[in-house]
Amino acid sequence: MTRFDDYLEQINARLQALLPVSDYDAPAVCDAMRYSIAGGGKRIRPVLLLESCRLCGGNPQDALDFACALEMIHTYSLIHDDLPCMDDDDMRRGKPACHIAFGEASAVLAGDALLTEAFHAAAACAFAKQHPDRALEAIALLASLAGAGGMVGGQAIDLQSEGQAVSLSRLRLMDKLKTGALMKAACAVGAVLAGAEKAQRDALERYADNLGQAFQITDDILDVTSDSQTLGKPVGSDAEQQKSTYVSLLGLETAKQKAADCTAAALQALATFGDEAAFLRKTAERLLKRTS
Amino acid sequence: MTRFDDYLEQINARLQALLPVSDYDAPAVCDAMRYSIAGGGKRIRPVLLLESCRLCGGNPQDALDFACALEMIHTYSLIHDDLPCMDDDDMRRGKPACHIAFGEASAVLAGDALLTEAFHAAAACAFAKQHPDRALEAIALLASLAGAGGMVGGQAIDLQSEGQAVSLSRLRLMDKLKTGALMKAACAVGAVLAGAEKAQRDALERYADNLGQAFQITDDILDVTSDSQTLGKPVGSDAEQQKSTYVSLLGLETAKQKAADCTAAALQALATFGDEAAFLRKTAERLLKRTS
Numbered sequence: 001m002t003r004f005d006d007y008l009e010q011i012n013a014r015l016q017a018l019l020p021v022s023d024y025d026a027p028a029v030c031d032a033m034r035y036s037i038a039g040g041g042k043r044i045r046p047v048l049l050l051e052s053c054r055l056c057g058g059n060p061q062d063a064l065d066f067a068c069a070l071e072m073i074h075t076y077s078l079i080h081d082d083l084p085c086m087d088d089d090d091m092r093r094g095k096p097a098c099h100i101a102f103g104e105a106s107a108v109l110a111g112d113a114l115l116t117e118a119f120h121a122a123a124a125c126a127f128a129k130q131h132p133d134r135a136l137e138a139i140a141l142l143a144s145l146a147g148a149g150g151m152v153g154g155q156a157i158d159l160q161s162e163g164q165a166v167s168l169s170r171l172r173l174m175d176k177l178k179t180g181a182l183m184k185a186a187c188a189v190g191a192v193l194a195g196a197e198k199a200q201r202d203a204l205e206r207y208a209d210n211l212g213q214a215f216q217i218t219d220d221i222l223d224v225t226s227d228s229q230t231l232g233k234p235v236g237s238d239a240e241q242q243k244s245t246y247v248s249l250l251g252l253e254t255a256k257q258k259a260a261d262c263t264a265a266a267l268q269a270l271a272t273f274g275d276e277a278a279f280l281r282k283t284a285e286r287l288l289k290r291t292s
Numbered sequence: 293m294t295r296f297d298d299y300l301e302q303i304n305a306r307l308q309a310l311l312p313v314s315d316y317d318a319p320a321v322c323d324a325m326r327y328s329i330a331g332g333g334k335r336i337r338p339v340l341l342l343e344s345c346r347l348c349g350g351n352p353q354d355a356l357d358f359a360c361a362l363e364m365i366h367t368y369s370l371i372h373d374d375l376p377c378m379d380d381d382d383m384r385r386g387k388p389a390c391h392i393a394f395g396e397a398s399a400v401l402a403g404d405a406l407l408t409e410a411f412h413a414a415a416a417c418a419f420a421k422q423h424p425d426r427a428l429e430a431i432a433l434l435a436s437l438a439g440a441g442g443m444v445g446g447q448a449i450d451l452q453s454e455g456q457a458v459s460l461s462r463l464r465l466m467d468k469l470k471t472g473a474l475m476k477a478a479c480a481v482g483a484v485l486a487g488a489e490k491a492q493r494d495a496l497e498r499y500a501d502n503l504g505q506a507f508q509i510t511d512d513i514l515d516v517t518s519d520s521q522t523l524g525k526p527v528g529s530d531a532e533q534q535k536s537t538y539v540s541l542l543g544l545e546t547a548k549q550k551a552a553d554c555t556a557a558a559l560q561a562l563a564t565f566g567d568e569a570a571f572l573r574k575t576a577e578r579l580l581k582r583t584s
Binding site: 083103112113129132140 | 312320321322325368369372375377378395396397398400401403404405407408409411412415416420421424425427428429431432435436438439440441444445447448451452
Protein backbone atom coordinates (compact mmCIF):
# COMPACT_ATOMS: atom_id res chain seq x y z
CA MET A 1 0.00 0.00 0.00
CA THR A 2 1.39 3.41 -0.92
CA ARG A 3 1.71 6.09 1.70
CA PHE A 4 -1.05 8.05 -0.04
CA ASP A 5 -3.47 5.12 0.17
CA ASP A 6 -2.50 4.55 3.77
CA TYR A 7 -3.24 8.19 4.64
CA LEU A 8 -6.50 8.02 2.69
CA GLU A 9 -7.67 4.94 4.54
CA GLN A 10 -6.90 6.50 7.92
CA ILE A 11 -8.63 9.76 7.02
CA ASN A 12 -11.78 8.10 5.69
CA ALA A 13 -12.09 5.75 8.66
CA ARG A 14 -11.56 8.55 11.15
CA LEU A 15 -14.05 10.84 9.41
CA GLN A 16 -16.68 8.14 9.77
CA ALA A 17 -15.92 7.83 13.47
CA LEU A 18 -15.95 11.59 14.09
CA LEU A 19 -19.20 12.45 12.33
CA PRO A 20 -22.33 12.43 14.49
CA VAL A 21 -24.74 9.53 14.25
CA SER A 22 -28.37 10.46 13.83
CA ASP A 23 -29.54 9.14 17.16
CA TYR A 24 -31.98 12.00 17.67
CA ASP A 25 -35.18 12.98 15.95
CA ALA A 26 -33.75 14.90 13.01
CA PRO A 27 -31.60 12.51 11.03
CA ALA A 28 -31.59 14.59 7.85
CA VAL A 29 -28.72 16.82 8.94
CA CYS A 30 -26.46 13.94 10.02
CA ASP A 31 -27.29 12.07 6.83
CA ALA A 32 -26.52 15.16 4.77
CA MET A 33 -23.18 15.62 6.56
CA ARG A 34 -22.21 12.00 5.90
CA TYR A 35 -23.43 12.16 2.30
CA SER A 36 -21.23 15.11 1.47
CA ILE A 37 -18.19 13.80 3.35
CA ALA A 38 -18.57 10.40 1.66
CA GLY A 39 -18.90 12.16 -1.70
CA GLY A 40 -15.30 11.40 -2.41
CA GLY A 41 -13.05 14.20 -3.39
CA LYS A 42 -9.31 13.90 -3.49
CA ARG A 43 -8.67 14.43 0.24
CA ILE A 44 -5.67 16.52 -0.81
CA ARG A 45 -5.83 18.89 2.15
CA PRO A 46 -5.89 16.26 4.92
CA VAL A 47 -3.16 14.24 3.16
CA LEU A 48 -0.99 17.37 2.93
CA LEU A 49 -1.58 18.02 6.62
CA LEU A 50 -0.51 14.52 7.69
CA GLU A 51 2.56 14.54 5.46
CA SER A 52 3.60 18.05 6.54
CA CYS A 53 3.46 16.86 10.13
CA ARG A 54 5.57 13.79 9.31
CA LEU A 55 8.07 15.83 7.31
CA CYS A 56 8.65 18.15 10.28
CA GLY A 57 9.38 15.20 12.56
CA GLY A 58 5.89 14.68 13.96
CA ASN A 59 3.74 11.56 14.06
CA PRO A 60 0.96 11.77 11.43
CA GLN A 61 -1.31 9.83 13.82
CA ASP A 62 -1.21 12.80 16.18
CA ALA A 63 -2.48 15.06 13.41
CA LEU A 64 -5.30 12.81 12.16
CA ASP A 65 -8.19 14.61 13.86
CA PHE A 66 -6.90 17.96 12.62
CA ALA A 67 -6.69 16.50 9.11
CA CYS A 68 -10.31 15.39 9.40
CA ALA A 69 -11.28 18.81 10.75
CA LEU A 70 -9.73 20.42 7.68
CA GLU A 71 -11.64 18.08 5.35
CA MET A 72 -14.88 18.90 7.21
CA ILE A 73 -14.23 22.61 6.70
CA HIS A 74 -13.48 22.05 3.01
CA THR A 75 -16.66 19.98 2.63
CA TYR A 76 -18.87 22.53 4.42
CA SER A 77 -17.56 25.21 2.06
CA LEU A 78 -18.53 23.11 -0.98
CA ILE A 79 -22.05 22.50 0.40
CA HIS A 80 -22.67 26.21 1.00
CA ASP A 81 -20.96 27.16 -2.27
CA ASP A 82 -23.35 24.97 -4.27
CA LEU A 83 -26.49 26.55 -2.74
CA PRO A 84 -28.94 28.26 -5.12
CA CYS A 85 -28.13 31.68 -3.64
CA MET A 86 -24.41 31.06 -4.17
CA ASP A 87 -23.05 29.23 -7.26
CA ASP A 88 -26.30 27.27 -7.74
CA ASP A 89 -24.60 24.02 -8.76
CA ASP A 90 -26.76 20.91 -8.90
CA MET A 91 -23.92 18.40 -9.22
CA ARG A 92 -20.85 17.86 -7.07
CA ARG A 93 -18.29 15.11 -7.58
CA GLY A 94 -20.61 13.29 -10.00
CA LYS A 95 -23.53 13.17 -7.56
CA PRO A 96 -26.46 15.50 -6.79
CA ALA A 97 -25.28 18.39 -4.63
CA CYS A 98 -26.24 18.26 -0.96
CA HIS A 99 -29.16 20.70 -1.31
CA ILE A 100 -30.53 18.69 -4.24
CA ALA A 101 -30.36 15.47 -2.26
CA PHE A 102 -31.56 16.81 1.11
CA GLY A 103 -33.16 20.19 0.47
CA GLU A 104 -31.75 23.66 0.95
CA ALA A 105 -32.43 24.04 4.66
CA SER A 106 -30.76 20.75 5.57
CA ALA A 107 -27.80 21.69 3.37
CA VAL A 108 -27.34 24.99 5.20
CA LEU A 109 -27.50 23.20 8.55
CA ALA A 110 -25.23 20.33 7.41
CA GLY A 111 -22.61 22.89 6.41
CA ASP A 112 -22.98 24.73 9.71
CA ALA A 113 -22.69 21.48 11.64
CA LEU A 114 -19.60 20.31 9.70
CA LEU A 115 -17.84 23.60 10.41
CA THR A 116 -18.75 23.35 14.09
CA GLU A 117 -17.79 19.66 14.43
CA ALA A 118 -14.45 20.42 12.78
CA PHE A 119 -13.48 22.60 15.72
CA HIS A 120 -14.81 20.02 18.14
CA ALA A 121 -12.68 17.31 16.54
CA ALA A 122 -9.57 19.48 16.77
CA ALA A 123 -10.13 20.67 20.35
CA ALA A 124 -11.21 17.31 21.77
CA CYS A 125 -8.55 15.02 20.27
CA ALA A 126 -6.06 13.08 22.36
CA PHE A 127 -3.07 15.01 21.00
CA ALA A 128 -4.64 18.30 22.10
CA LYS A 129 -4.58 17.06 25.68
CA GLN A 130 -0.88 16.22 25.40
CA HIS A 131 0.16 19.41 23.61
CA PRO A 132 -2.55 21.98 24.34
CA ASP A 133 -0.30 24.88 23.30
CA ARG A 134 0.33 23.46 19.82
CA ALA A 135 -3.31 22.45 19.45
CA LEU A 136 -4.50 25.96 20.29
CA GLU A 137 -2.09 27.52 17.81
CA ALA A 138 -3.30 25.08 15.17
CA ILE A 139 -6.98 25.83 15.89
CA ALA A 140 -6.37 29.57 15.71
CA LEU A 141 -4.53 29.11 12.40
CA LEU A 142 -7.28 26.93 10.98
CA ALA A 143 -9.98 29.42 11.95
CA SER A 144 -8.00 32.36 10.67
CA LEU A 145 -7.38 30.78 7.26
CA ALA A 146 -10.97 29.54 6.96
CA GLY A 147 -12.59 32.84 8.00
CA ALA A 148 -13.28 36.28 6.59
CA GLY A 149 -9.59 36.95 5.97
CA GLY A 150 -9.17 33.54 4.31
CA MET A 151 -11.47 31.14 2.52
CA VAL A 152 -14.77 32.91 3.23
CA GLY A 153 -13.17 36.18 2.12
CA GLY A 154 -12.23 34.52 -1.16
CA GLN A 155 -15.77 33.33 -1.70
CA ALA A 156 -17.02 36.83 -1.00
CA ILE A 157 -14.71 38.26 -3.65
CA ASP A 158 -15.86 35.54 -6.04
CA LEU A 159 -19.50 36.48 -5.46
CA GLN A 160 -18.83 40.15 -5.92
CA SER A 161 -16.95 39.49 -9.15
CA GLU A 162 -19.81 37.62 -10.82
CA GLY A 163 -20.53 38.84 -14.31
CA GLN A 164 -17.64 41.30 -14.13
CA ALA A 165 -14.32 41.39 -15.95
CA VAL A 166 -11.68 40.67 -13.33
CA SER A 167 -8.02 41.59 -13.45
CA LEU A 168 -5.34 38.96 -13.12
CA SER A 169 -4.23 40.37 -9.77
CA ARG A 170 -7.76 40.22 -8.40
CA LEU A 171 -8.18 36.68 -9.69
CA ARG A 172 -4.93 35.78 -7.96
CA LEU A 173 -6.09 37.32 -4.67
CA MET A 174 -9.43 35.53 -4.90
CA ASP A 175 -7.84 32.14 -5.53
CA LYS A 176 -5.19 32.71 -2.90
CA LEU A 177 -8.00 33.09 -0.37
CA LYS A 178 -10.62 30.76 -1.79
CA THR A 179 -8.40 27.80 -2.65
CA GLY A 180 -4.96 28.70 -1.33
CA ALA A 181 -5.94 29.44 2.28
CA LEU A 182 -6.96 25.85 3.11
CA MET A 183 -3.90 24.45 1.27
CA LYS A 184 -1.78 26.72 3.40
CA ALA A 185 -3.74 25.66 6.49
CA ALA A 186 -2.95 22.01 5.67
CA CYS A 187 0.80 22.56 5.56
CA ALA A 188 1.00 25.12 8.36
CA VAL A 189 -1.17 23.14 10.80
CA GLY A 190 0.83 19.98 10.09
CA ALA A 191 4.02 21.90 10.83
CA VAL A 192 2.67 23.49 14.02
CA LEU A 193 1.45 20.17 15.41
CA ALA A 194 4.92 18.69 14.79
CA GLY A 195 6.55 21.60 16.59
CA ALA A 196 8.39 22.57 13.40
CA GLU A 197 11.06 25.24 13.20
CA LYS A 198 10.15 28.49 11.51
CA ALA A 199 12.24 27.72 8.41
CA GLN A 200 10.44 24.42 7.91
CA ARG A 201 7.03 26.00 8.25
CA ASP A 202 7.95 28.87 5.92
CA ALA A 203 9.15 26.38 3.29
CA LEU A 204 5.93 24.38 3.55
CA GLU A 205 3.82 27.53 3.28
CA ARG A 206 5.68 28.56 0.10
CA TYR A 207 5.04 25.07 -1.24
CA ALA A 208 1.33 25.32 -0.36
CA ASP A 209 0.98 28.77 -1.88
CA ASN A 210 2.41 27.65 -5.22
CA LEU A 211 0.60 24.33 -5.13
CA GLY A 212 -2.70 26.11 -4.50
CA GLN A 213 -2.14 28.44 -7.42
CA ALA A 214 -1.17 25.58 -9.77
CA PHE A 215 -4.25 23.70 -8.53
CA GLN A 216 -6.61 26.55 -9.35
CA ILE A 217 -5.06 27.19 -12.77
CA THR A 218 -5.39 23.47 -13.53
CA ASP A 219 -9.05 23.65 -12.48
CA ASP A 220 -9.60 26.46 -14.98
CA ILE A 221 -7.79 24.47 -17.70
CA LEU A 222 -9.84 21.32 -17.05
CA ASP A 223 -13.07 23.32 -17.32
CA VAL A 224 -12.03 23.96 -20.93
CA THR A 225 -10.23 20.75 -21.91
CA SER A 226 -11.99 17.95 -20.00
CA ASP A 227 -15.40 16.34 -20.41
CA SER A 228 -18.15 16.32 -17.80
CA GLN A 229 -17.99 12.57 -17.20
CA THR A 230 -14.30 12.63 -16.36
CA LEU A 231 -14.67 15.79 -14.29
CA GLY A 232 -17.84 14.78 -12.43
CA LYS A 233 -19.37 18.21 -13.00
CA PRO A 234 -20.38 20.21 -16.08
CA VAL A 235 -17.49 21.57 -18.17
CA GLY A 236 -17.50 24.95 -19.86
CA SER A 237 -19.37 26.47 -16.92
CA ASP A 238 -16.80 29.25 -16.47
CA ALA A 239 -17.24 30.44 -20.06
CA GLU A 240 -21.00 30.07 -19.81
CA GLN A 241 -21.07 32.24 -16.68
CA GLN A 242 -18.61 34.66 -18.33
CA LYS A 243 -16.27 34.13 -15.44
CA SER A 244 -12.74 35.45 -15.71
CA THR A 245 -10.29 32.56 -15.33
CA TYR A 246 -6.60 32.04 -15.88
CA VAL A 247 -7.50 30.56 -19.28
CA SER A 248 -9.74 33.47 -20.31
CA LEU A 249 -7.19 36.04 -19.14
CA LEU A 250 -3.96 34.36 -20.28
CA GLY A 251 -5.00 31.94 -23.03
CA LEU A 252 -4.76 28.16 -22.73
CA GLU A 253 -1.06 27.76 -23.51
CA THR A 254 0.16 30.50 -21.19
CA ALA A 255 -2.13 29.16 -18.44
CA LYS A 256 -0.58 25.71 -18.86
CA GLN A 257 2.89 27.23 -18.67
CA LYS A 258 1.94 29.16 -15.53
CA ALA A 259 0.62 26.02 -13.85
CA ALA A 260 3.91 24.29 -14.67
CA ASP A 261 5.90 27.27 -13.33
CA CYS A 262 3.94 27.30 -10.07
CA THR A 263 4.48 23.56 -9.69
CA ALA A 264 8.21 24.06 -10.26
CA ALA A 265 8.25 26.79 -7.59
CA ALA A 266 6.40 24.45 -5.22
CA LEU A 267 9.05 21.78 -5.74
CA GLN A 268 11.79 24.37 -5.31
CA ALA A 269 10.35 25.38 -1.92
CA LEU A 270 10.88 21.81 -0.69
CA ALA A 271 14.66 21.85 -1.31
CA THR A 272 15.43 22.27 2.38
CA PHE A 273 13.83 18.89 3.16
CA GLY A 274 15.98 16.89 0.69
CA ASP A 275 14.82 13.39 -0.28
CA GLU A 276 12.34 13.24 2.58
CA ALA A 277 10.05 15.52 0.59
CA ALA A 278 9.63 13.03 -2.26
CA PHE A 279 5.98 12.42 -1.36
CA LEU A 280 5.08 16.12 -1.47
CA ARG A 281 6.99 16.48 -4.77
CA LYS A 282 5.05 13.60 -6.30
CA THR A 283 1.79 15.09 -4.99
CA ALA A 284 2.49 18.40 -6.73
CA GLU A 285 3.37 16.63 -10.00
CA ARG A 286 0.32 14.41 -9.78
CA LEU A 287 -1.98 17.40 -9.24
CA LEU A 288 -0.53 19.16 -12.28
CA LYS A 289 -1.21 16.12 -14.47
CA ARG A 290 -4.65 15.31 -13.07
CA THR A 291 -7.60 14.95 -15.43
CA SER A 292 -10.37 15.53 -12.88
CA MET B 293 -23.03 51.62 36.56
CA THR B 294 -24.64 48.25 37.28
CA ARG B 295 -22.68 45.07 36.79
CA PHE B 296 -24.95 44.19 33.87
CA ASP B 297 -24.18 47.48 32.11
CA ASP B 298 -20.49 47.04 32.85
CA TYR B 299 -20.50 43.57 31.28
CA LEU B 300 -22.50 44.86 28.33
CA GLU B 301 -20.07 47.67 27.66
CA GLN B 302 -17.10 45.32 27.77
CA ILE B 303 -18.77 42.77 25.49
CA ASN B 304 -19.83 45.33 22.91
CA ALA B 305 -16.43 47.02 22.82
CA ARG B 306 -14.58 43.72 22.50
CA LEU B 307 -16.92 42.45 19.77
CA GLN B 308 -16.07 45.56 17.75
CA ALA B 309 -12.37 44.89 18.20
CA LEU B 310 -12.62 41.19 17.33
CA LEU B 311 -14.67 41.48 14.15
CA PRO B 312 -12.70 41.73 10.91
CA VAL B 313 -12.39 45.08 9.18
CA SER B 314 -13.17 45.10 5.49
CA ASP B 315 -9.66 45.92 4.32
CA TYR B 316 -9.93 43.62 1.32
CA ASP B 317 -11.97 43.77 -1.85
CA ALA B 318 -15.23 42.25 -0.62
CA PRO B 319 -16.51 44.46 2.18
CA ALA B 320 -20.08 43.14 2.04
CA VAL B 321 -19.38 40.16 4.27
CA CYS B 322 -17.59 42.14 6.97
CA ASP B 323 -20.29 44.79 6.85
CA ALA B 324 -22.97 42.10 7.15
CA MET B 325 -21.19 40.55 10.14
CA ARG B 326 -20.98 43.91 11.91
CA TYR B 327 -24.57 44.79 11.00
CA SER B 328 -25.94 41.66 12.62
CA ILE B 329 -23.69 41.84 15.68
CA ALA B 330 -24.58 45.52 16.17
CA GLY B 331 -28.27 44.63 15.80
CA GLY B 332 -28.67 44.70 19.53
CA GLY B 333 -30.10 41.72 21.24
CA LYS B 334 -29.97 41.20 24.95
CA ARG B 335 -26.43 39.75 25.11
CA ILE B 336 -27.79 37.31 27.70
CA ARG B 337 -25.43 34.47 26.77
CA PRO B 338 -22.16 36.40 27.02
CA VAL B 339 -23.29 38.08 30.24
CA LEU B 340 -24.12 34.67 31.74
CA LEU B 341 -20.69 33.42 30.68
CA LEU B 342 -18.84 36.29 32.35
CA GLU B 343 -20.87 36.05 35.55
CA SER B 344 -20.54 32.24 35.73
CA CYS B 345 -16.79 32.65 35.50
CA ARG B 346 -16.80 35.28 38.27
CA LEU B 347 -19.11 33.21 40.48
CA CYS B 348 -16.69 30.26 40.27
CA GLY B 349 -13.78 32.41 41.37
CA GLY B 350 -12.44 33.39 37.95
CA ASN B 351 -11.77 36.83 36.49
CA PRO B 352 -14.49 37.80 34.00
CA GLN B 353 -11.84 39.65 31.98
CA ASP B 354 -10.20 36.30 31.23
CA ALA B 355 -13.46 35.01 29.78
CA LEU B 356 -14.30 38.05 27.64
CA ASP B 357 -13.18 36.63 24.28
CA PHE B 358 -15.08 33.41 24.96
CA ALA B 359 -18.16 35.48 25.79
CA CYS B 360 -17.79 37.29 22.48
CA ALA B 361 -17.28 33.97 20.69
CA LEU B 362 -20.56 32.73 22.14
CA GLU B 363 -22.39 35.85 20.99
CA MET B 364 -20.92 35.43 17.48
CA ILE B 365 -22.21 31.85 17.39
CA HIS B 366 -25.64 32.99 18.59
CA THR B 367 -25.69 35.75 15.96
CA TYR B 368 -24.61 33.45 13.10
CA SER B 369 -27.46 31.09 14.04
CA LEU B 370 -29.99 33.94 13.82
CA ILE B 371 -28.67 35.02 10.41
CA HIS B 372 -28.95 31.50 8.96
CA ASP B 373 -32.27 30.89 10.73
CA ASP B 374 -33.82 33.94 9.04
CA LEU B 375 -32.83 32.82 5.51
CA PRO B 376 -35.65 32.23 3.00
CA CYS B 377 -34.94 28.47 2.92
CA MET B 378 -35.13 28.35 6.74
CA ASP B 379 -37.68 30.43 8.70
CA ASP B 380 -37.87 33.13 6.01
CA ASP B 381 -38.05 36.05 8.43
CA ASP B 382 -37.58 39.53 6.98
CA MET B 383 -37.21 41.34 10.30
CA ARG B 384 -34.88 40.74 13.21
CA ARG B 385 -34.63 42.87 16.32
CA GLY B 386 -36.69 45.61 14.65
CA LYS B 387 -34.39 45.90 11.63
CA PRO B 388 -34.30 44.18 8.22
CA ALA B 389 -32.79 40.70 8.57
CA CYS B 390 -29.23 40.28 7.31
CA HIS B 391 -30.26 38.68 4.00
CA ILE B 392 -32.73 41.51 3.36
CA ALA B 393 -30.06 44.14 4.01
CA PHE B 394 -27.13 42.41 2.26
CA GLY B 395 -28.58 39.69 0.05
CA GLU B 396 -28.83 35.98 0.67
CA ALA B 397 -25.33 34.99 -0.44
CA SER B 398 -23.64 37.55 1.80
CA ALA B 399 -25.85 36.47 4.69
CA VAL B 400 -24.80 32.84 4.28
CA LEU B 401 -21.14 33.89 4.19
CA ALA B 402 -21.50 36.34 7.08
CA GLY B 403 -22.94 33.53 9.20
CA ASP B 404 -20.15 31.17 8.16
CA ALA B 405 -17.53 33.80 8.94
CA LEU B 406 -19.02 34.63 12.37
CA LEU B 407 -18.99 30.96 13.33
CA THR B 408 -15.39 30.63 12.17
CA GLU B 409 -14.19 33.85 13.82
CA ALA B 410 -15.82 32.72 17.07
CA PHE B 411 -13.39 29.83 17.30
CA HIS B 412 -10.52 32.08 16.31
CA ALA B 413 -11.37 34.52 19.10
CA ALA B 414 -11.49 31.70 21.65
CA ALA B 415 -8.30 29.96 20.53
CA ALA B 416 -6.22 33.08 20.03
CA CYS B 417 -7.04 34.99 23.23
CA ALA B 418 -4.46 35.82 25.88
CA PHE B 419 -6.08 33.61 28.52
CA ALA B 420 -5.82 30.59 26.19
CA LYS B 421 -2.06 31.03 26.18
CA GLN B 422 -1.97 31.05 29.99
CA HIS B 423 -4.39 28.16 30.49
CA PRO B 424 -4.36 26.15 27.26
CA ASP B 425 -5.93 23.12 28.93
CA ARG B 426 -8.97 25.06 30.17
CA ALA B 427 -9.26 26.92 26.88
CA LEU B 428 -9.29 23.67 24.90
CA GLU B 429 -11.94 22.15 27.15
CA ALA B 430 -14.03 25.29 26.75
CA ILE B 431 -13.66 25.26 22.94
CA ALA B 432 -14.65 21.59 22.75
CA LEU B 433 -17.68 22.31 24.95
CA LEU B 434 -18.70 25.31 22.87
CA ALA B 435 -18.43 23.33 19.63
CA SER B 436 -20.24 20.35 21.06
CA LEU B 437 -23.19 22.43 22.31
CA ALA B 438 -23.37 24.49 19.09
CA GLY B 439 -23.16 21.49 16.72
CA ALA B 440 -25.34 18.66 15.46
CA GLY B 441 -25.92 17.31 18.99
CA GLY B 442 -26.75 20.80 20.26
CA MET B 443 -28.05 24.00 18.69
CA VAL B 444 -27.91 22.90 15.04
CA GLY B 445 -29.65 19.65 16.00
CA GLY B 446 -32.44 21.71 17.58
CA GLN B 447 -32.85 23.75 14.44
CA ALA B 448 -33.01 20.54 12.42
CA ILE B 449 -35.81 19.22 14.61
CA ASP B 450 -37.58 22.57 14.29
CA LEU B 451 -37.38 22.37 10.49
CA GLN B 452 -38.63 18.82 10.42
CA SER B 453 -41.56 19.69 12.69
CA GLU B 454 -42.88 22.46 10.45
CA GLY B 455 -46.58 22.21 9.81
CA GLN B 456 -46.84 19.18 12.11
CA ALA B 457 -48.47 18.73 15.48
CA VAL B 458 -45.64 18.29 17.95
CA SER B 459 -45.82 16.60 21.34
CA LEU B 460 -44.77 18.44 24.48
CA SER B 461 -41.76 16.14 24.95
CA ARG B 462 -40.56 16.79 21.41
CA LEU B 463 -41.07 20.53 21.87
CA ARG B 464 -39.03 20.31 25.06
CA LEU B 465 -36.21 18.40 23.29
CA MET B 466 -36.18 20.91 20.45
CA ASP B 467 -35.98 23.90 22.76
CA LYS B 468 -33.43 22.22 24.98
CA LEU B 469 -31.17 21.96 21.94
CA LYS B 470 -32.13 25.07 20.00
CA THR B 471 -32.24 27.56 22.87
CA GLY B 472 -30.97 25.66 25.88
CA ALA B 473 -27.67 24.43 24.44
CA LEU B 474 -26.11 27.89 24.14
CA MET B 475 -27.46 28.92 27.57
CA LYS B 476 -25.78 25.85 28.98
CA ALA B 477 -22.63 26.66 26.99
CA ALA B 478 -22.58 30.12 28.60
CA CYS B 479 -22.64 28.78 32.15
CA ALA B 480 -20.46 25.71 31.54
CA VAL B 481 -17.76 27.58 29.62
CA GLY B 482 -17.63 30.29 32.28
CA ALA B 483 -17.22 27.59 34.93
CA VAL B 484 -14.52 25.72 32.98
CA LEU B 485 -12.49 28.88 32.36
CA ALA B 486 -12.58 29.63 36.10
CA GLY B 487 -11.40 26.11 36.90
CA ALA B 488 -14.64 25.45 38.79
CA GLU B 489 -15.31 22.36 40.86
CA LYS B 490 -17.74 19.82 39.46
CA ALA B 491 -20.51 20.73 41.93
CA GLN B 492 -20.32 24.38 40.93
CA ARG B 493 -20.50 23.56 37.25
CA ASP B 494 -23.38 21.12 37.77
CA ALA B 495 -25.35 23.75 39.68
CA LEU B 496 -24.78 26.33 36.94
CA GLU B 497 -25.84 23.86 34.25
CA ARG B 498 -29.08 23.14 36.14
CA TYR B 499 -29.63 26.89 36.38
CA ALA B 500 -29.00 27.27 32.63
CA ASP B 501 -31.27 24.40 31.71
CA ASN B 502 -34.22 25.83 33.64
CA LEU B 503 -33.46 29.37 32.55
CA GLY B 504 -33.39 28.27 28.92
CA GLN B 505 -36.74 26.56 29.24
CA ALA B 506 -38.32 29.55 31.00
CA PHE B 507 -36.85 31.78 28.30
CA GLN B 508 -38.40 29.75 25.48
CA ILE B 509 -41.81 29.51 27.16
CA THR B 510 -41.74 33.29 27.69
CA ASP B 511 -40.91 33.71 23.99
CA ASP B 512 -43.99 31.69 23.11
CA ILE B 513 -46.11 33.72 25.53
CA LEU B 514 -44.87 37.06 24.14
CA ASP B 515 -45.72 35.93 20.60
CA VAL B 516 -49.33 35.85 21.81
CA THR B 517 -49.49 38.70 24.33
CA SER B 518 -47.10 41.36 23.03
CA ASP B 519 -47.29 43.75 20.09
CA SER B 520 -44.87 43.84 17.18
CA GLN B 521 -43.44 47.26 18.03
CA THR B 522 -42.46 46.21 21.55
CA LEU B 523 -41.17 42.86 20.33
CA GLY B 524 -39.24 44.13 17.28
CA LYS B 525 -40.67 41.32 15.14
CA PRO B 526 -44.15 40.29 14.01
CA VAL B 527 -46.37 38.78 16.74
CA GLY B 528 -48.75 35.91 16.17
CA SER B 529 -46.32 34.25 13.77
CA ASP B 530 -46.38 30.94 15.64
CA ALA B 531 -50.16 30.65 15.31
CA GLU B 532 -49.99 31.80 11.70
CA GLN B 533 -47.45 29.09 10.88
CA GLN B 534 -49.48 26.58 12.92
CA LYS B 535 -46.43 25.96 15.06
CA SER B 536 -46.84 23.97 18.24
CA THR B 537 -45.73 26.10 21.19
CA TYR B 538 -45.98 25.87 24.96
CA VAL B 539 -49.00 28.19 24.70
CA SER B 540 -50.78 26.14 22.03
CA LEU B 541 -50.08 22.88 23.87
CA LEU B 542 -50.66 24.01 27.47
CA GLY B 543 -52.83 27.11 27.19
CA LEU B 544 -51.70 30.60 28.19
CA GLU B 545 -52.22 30.34 31.94
CA THR B 546 -50.52 26.95 32.34
CA ALA B 547 -47.64 28.16 30.15
CA LYS B 548 -47.21 31.21 32.41
CA GLN B 549 -47.20 28.95 35.45
CA LYS B 550 -44.64 26.65 33.84
CA ALA B 551 -42.34 29.59 33.04
CA ALA B 552 -42.59 30.67 36.68
CA ASP B 553 -41.87 27.11 37.87
CA CYS B 554 -38.80 26.83 35.67
CA THR B 555 -37.55 30.18 36.93
CA ALA B 556 -38.04 29.00 40.51
CA ALA B 557 -36.07 25.84 39.71
CA ALA B 558 -33.32 27.99 38.19
CA LEU B 559 -33.12 30.05 41.38
CA GLN B 560 -33.13 26.88 43.46
CA ALA B 561 -30.12 25.53 41.55
CA LEU B 562 -28.10 28.56 42.69
CA ALA B 563 -28.54 27.81 46.41
CA THR B 564 -24.99 26.49 46.74
CA PHE B 565 -23.56 29.90 45.82
CA GLY B 566 -25.44 31.81 48.52
CA ASP B 567 -25.63 35.59 48.25
CA GLU B 568 -22.92 35.70 45.60
CA ALA B 569 -25.47 34.45 43.06
CA ALA B 570 -27.73 37.52 43.45
CA PHE B 571 -26.87 38.72 39.94
CA LEU B 572 -27.85 35.43 38.32
CA ARG B 573 -31.06 35.35 40.38
CA LYS B 574 -31.97 38.83 39.24
CA THR B 575 -31.21 37.88 35.64
CA ALA B 576 -33.61 34.94 35.79
CA GLU B 577 -36.34 37.09 37.32
CA ARG B 578 -35.76 39.86 34.79
CA LEU B 579 -36.02 37.41 31.88
CA LEU B 580 -39.31 36.05 33.20
CA LYS B 581 -40.79 39.55 33.37
CA ARG B 582 -39.42 40.80 30.06
CA THR B 583 -41.77 42.30 27.49
CA SER B 584 -39.56 41.83 24.43
